[in-house]
Amino acid sequence: MTAGIERKEKPVGDAAWRRFVLTFLGVLAGGLVVLYALIIVIDPYDTGRFPTFMPVGVSDENQQTASASNGRNPIFNAAVFGNSHGMLLSPARLSKLTGLSFVQMTSPGSGPREQMILMRWFMRHHDQVKAFVITADQTWCTHDPAIPMLYQFPPWLYAESNLEYLAHMLNTRSLNTAYRRVLIALGYLKPTNPDGYWDYELGRTWSFRPERPPGGTLAPILSSDINRSFPALDALDAILAKLSPDTPVIVVMPPQFYTLLPPPGSQEAAEFAACKADIAARVRARERSGFFDYLNDMPAARNPENFMDPEHYRANIAREIEADIAGVIAGESPRPARALAR
Amino acid sequence: MLFQSQGFALIFLPLAVACYYLAARSAAARQYVLIAASLVFYGWWDARFIILLVGQISASWLLAWIAARIGKNWPLYAGVVLNLASLATFKYLDFLLASVQALIGVELPRAHILLPIGISFFSFQLISYLVDRLRDDAPIYPFRPFAVFVLLFPHLIAGPIVRHNELVPQFALDPLRPGLWQRIGTGLVLFTIGFAKKVLIADKLAGLADPLFTRAATEWLSLGDAWTAALAFSFQLFLDFSAYTEMAIGIALLFGLLLPENFRRPYLSTSLRDFWRRWHISLSNFIRDYLYIPLGGSRNGPVVYVFATLVAMAICGLWHGAGWTYVAWGVWHGLGLITCHAWQALRRPLPALAGWAITMLFVLVGWVLFRAADFTTATTMLAAMAGAAGWGGSLHNVGLLAVAAAVSALLPSAYEIIERRPILNPAVATAFAVLAGFCVLEVGRGAPLTFIYFRF
Numbered sequence: 001m002t003a004g005i006e007r008k009e010k011p012v013g014d015a016a017w018r019r020f021v022l023t024f025l026g027v028l029a030g031g032l033v034v035l036y037a038l039i040i041v042i043d044p045y046d047t048g049r050f051p052t053f054m055p056v057g058v059s060d061e062n063q064q065t066a067s068a069s070n071g072r073n074p075i076f077n078a079a080v081f082g083n084s085h086g087m088l089l090s091p092a093r094l095s096k097l098t099g100l101s102f103v104q105m106t107s108p109g110s111g112p113r114e115q116m117i118l119m120r121w122f123m124r125h126h127d128q129v130k131a132f133v134i135t136a137d138q139t140w141c142t143h144d145p146a147i148p149m150l151y152q153f154p155p156w157l158y159a160e161s162n163l164e165y166l167a168h169m170l171n172t173r174s175l176n177t178a179y180r181r182v183l184i185a186l187g188y189l190k191p192t193n194p195d196g197y198w199d200y201e202l203g204r205t206w207s208f209r210p211e212r213p214p215g216g217t218l219a220p221i222l223s224s225d226i227n228r229s230f231p232a233l234d235a236l237d238a239i240l241a242k243l244s245p246d247t248p249v250i251v252v253m254p255p256q257f258y259t260l261l262p263p264p265g266s267q268e269a270a271e272f273a274a275c276k277a278d279i280a281a282r283v284r285a286r287e288r289s290g291f292f293d294y295l296n297d298m299p300a301a302r303n304p305e306n307f308m309d310p311e312h313y314r315a316n317i318a319r320e321i322e323a324d325i326a327g328v329i330a331g332e333s334p335r336p337a338r339a340l341a342r
Numbered sequence: 343m344l345f346q347s348q349g350f351a352l353i354f355l356p357l358a359v360a361c362y363y364l365a366a367r368s369a370a371a372r373q374y375v376l377i378a379a380s381l382v383f384y385g386w387w388d389a390r391f392i393i394l395l396v397g398q399i400s401a402s403w404l405l406a407w408i409a410a411r412i413g414k415n416w417p418l419y420a421g422v423v424l425n426l427a428s429l430a431t432f433k434y435l436d437f438l439l440a441s442v443q444a445l446i447g448v449e450l451p452r453a454h455i456l457l458p459i460g461i462s463f464f465s466f467q468l469i470s471y472l473v474d475r476l477r478d479d480a481p482i483y484p485f486r487p488f489a490v491f492v493l494l495f496p497h498l499i500a501g502p503i504v505r506h507n508e509l510v511p512q513f514a515l516d517p518l519r520p521g522l523w524q525r526i527g528t529g530l531v532l533f534t535i536g537f538a539k540k541v542l543i544a545d546k547l548a549g550l551a552d553p554l555f556t557r558a559a560t561e562w563l564s565l566g567d568a569w570t571a572a573l574a575f576s577f578q579l580f581l582d583f584s585a586y587t588e589m590a591i592g593i594a595l596l597f598g599l600l601l602p603e604n605f606r607r608p609y610l611s612t613s614l615r616d617f618w619r620r621w622h623i624s625l626s627n628f629i630r631d632y633l634y635i636p637l638g639g640s641r642n643g644p645v646v647y648v649f650a651t652l653v654a655m656a657i658c659g660l661w662h663g664a665g666w667t668y669v670a671w672g673v674w675h676g677l678g679l680i681t682c683h684a685w686q687a688l689r690r691p692l693p694a695l696a697g698w699a700i701t702m703l704f705v706l707v708g709w710v711l712f713r714a715a716d717f718t719t720a721t722t723m724l725a726a727m728a729g730a731a732g733w734g735g736s737l738h739n740v741g742l743l744a745v746a747a748a749v750s751a752l753l754p755s756a757y758e759i760i761e762r763r764p765i766l767n768p769a770v771a772t773a774f775a776v777l778a779g780f781c782v783l784e785v786g787r788g789a790p791l792t793f794i795y796f797r798f
Contacts, residue, residue, distance in 0.1 A: 013766060014520070014521070014522070014523050014524065016766040017523035017524045017526075017527045017766060018523040019766070019768065019771075020523070020527045020766045020767075020768075020770070020771045021523050021526050021527045021530065021771075023768045023771035023772060023775070024527070024530050024771040024772075024774055024775045024778075025530075025775075026775075027771070027772050027775035027776065027779075028775040028778050028779050031775065031776070031779045032352075032779055032782060032783075035779075035783070152788075168786070169786075170348065170782070170783065170786045171783050171784070171785075171786025171787045172780075172783045172784050172786070172787060173786075173787050174786075175783060
């Protein structure tokens with residue numbers, strides 16, 4: 001191969017090659033450094049990590065990234081967390097009902113881990129949190145101590161370490177988002193609504209045709225078989241402990257179509273019930289706080305007209321949940337599990 | 343660590359190259375830099391397997407050394423068996439158990455061993471060295487250059503499969519010898535071309551092919567869907583693997599080393615024999631020299647030729663993956679090569695276009711077998727391509743397929759680029775730098791897709 005390489009190596013114009021290499025490296029390194037500096041200065045996601053000359057706000061339809069800007073906006077003092085099961089709770093209506101200023105921090109597809117990251121982000125940017133609404137679902141009852149992330153989510157965006165954030169900023173997505181921020185600054189683009197609300201019913205026609213629930217025989221439950229370890233709830237406790245003791249915390253388990261519920265008498269149902277009881281006990285320990293469990297086989301959960309799909313309820317249900325949340329914040333004693341209208 | 347990641351392109355590689363040239367005056371120091379860089383590179387994926395990798399290298403070298411000292415061949419045979427045993431354990435054990443289970447009808451336990459990345463490549467390189475020692479066709483190298491020959495990170499994971507005599511002598515060459523800037527410039531160009539092919543085309547084709555192959559496992563595809571899947575995967579496989587090779591050759595050139603050729607625009611082949619002279623050349627050469635010829639080759643009569651071809655190609659298939667679909671793919675190509683050989687013996691050559699069309703159709707059918715999760719999926723897909731599920735549907739993303747076809751056919755191979763004198767002006771350098779920069783920005787979007795051949 002020495003002969004091979006020497007045959008292939010017919011050094012031609014070493015000066016020309018030197019110029020070629022230096023131009024390549026100069027343009028590549030220079031270009032990347034300039035773009036990177038621009039991205040950091042423009043602050044595409046409006047994280048406020050470094051001094052910037054850009055105005056507040058982003059043009060971002062993606063809640064997973066838009067929450068970086070919305071969650072640090074000082075006009076809000078209360079927030080709704082969760083995944084798509086909490087998206088339909090309107091921050092504007094909650095604000096009107098409570099006199100507080102709500103922002104939607106739900107992140108579609110997320111689980112407890114992602115939601116707790118957003119909770120910490122909101123708390124880091126607000127000294128005075130007036131209310132915390134958490135829309136929980138089955139994912140909070142995980143037994144996995146690692147509390148894995150459930151969907152694509154950018155934890156680096158909300159990381160405490162600026163280094164972690166910086167390591168993820170050199171890419172075409174940041175560049176494109178930075179460009180949109182520049183358009184906002186120049187007045188060519190309107191920023192998205194900072195309260196983070198997106199109505200998933202908008203532009204869609206109701207057409208939910210439920211399938212029949214799966215049948216099957218169930219194994220008998222032995223109470224000792226029930227796993228009562230819920231690491232996500234333990235982690236949540238640690239976050240809530242940092243809130244002022246009189247900050248209302250309302251945990252809501254929104255309804256799903258009854259076919260998604262664990263079959264009565266199953267191991268899964270028993271563990272889910274244990275998880276709910278655990279949540280209720282933890283919330284009860286706080287002042288002006290409440291737990292609403294709508295995630296059960298009530299009449300409203302059997303009416304397809306209340307749902308866009310098996311997982312997502314419609315506006316009429318959202319309005320009732322909002323009223324219940326407002327009631328707790330107003331100081332009414334929470335009703336444990338109200339049957340929603342039909 | 344992946345070549346097409348920001349960590350590799352912006353931190354690891356510049357650092358490794360800088361250390362190498364700081365140590366350029368001492369052959370030993372240069373080799374230590376390469377060993378350290380290669381161990382970090384490999385350990386980034388899973389540090390536990392460094393023990394396996396270093397163990398196989400050390401044991402193979404030691405056995406070769408003992409054989410030379412005692413003047414016996416048994417340590418060399420033991421070395422071959424050792425490497426084959428490692429490969430069999432880590433790559434084929436569960437496959438063997440499943441196959442035996444299917445034969446005897448008794449459920450057997452599975453080992454569920456994690457496949458060490460690159461094991462097929464480094465095991466083959468070690469075997470080739472030991473076999474060459476048996477043939478008295480290789481010297482005993484000092485341990486350090488021998489270790490660098492196997493460990494060298496540009497080729498460690500997915501080749502090209504390098505022979506000792508192709509690489510070890512190069513370690514003595516001064517990297518600062520004349521032609522330094524030409525080697526670095528060519529290396530940067532090749533790395534950029536591979537980077538762009540992988541990130542901008544091959545990964546996009548994966549997004550086209552993967553969902554269709556997944557669907558084919560459970561349902562019939564339309565004619566258009568089936569052809570889209572087959573074409574997309576065929577281009578993806580070539581662009582992905584040749585991109586890796588170009589990046590590997592490019593990186594090696596940055597260290598002043600030349601790796602062997604692996605592709606020569608195989609989708610322009612006008613016969614199947616031509617295809618195997620252009621596709622994964624380093625593997626084809628290995629199979630020819632260490633399997634096909636020892637099995638009898640073509641000079642011992644037609645029966646031996648058919649036997650040698652089928653066995654060599656079946657093992658070639660099995661080398662790619664622990665599954666019967668891979669074996670079937672190998673046998674498919676073996677049969678094709680035998681047919682091609684017989685036809686060529688008639689001395690009635692086909693018109694080039696007809697030869698090309700038949701070859702490509704044959705290769706395409708083979709890729710469906712190669713890609714499908716099982717025979718049912720492969721059969722469903724091939725039947726759908728023949729119109730068994732109707733003649734509906736159309737090709738998806740024709741633009742992407744056309745770009746992939748054009749790049750596959752027109753873009754010169756790595757060695758064609760090395761051998762040609764490129765246009766050395768600042769505008770070309772700037773264009774390549776912009777392309778490289780765009781790829782760096784594009785891979786920063788999220789977790790990159792690994793190269794297909796990493797799993798082999």
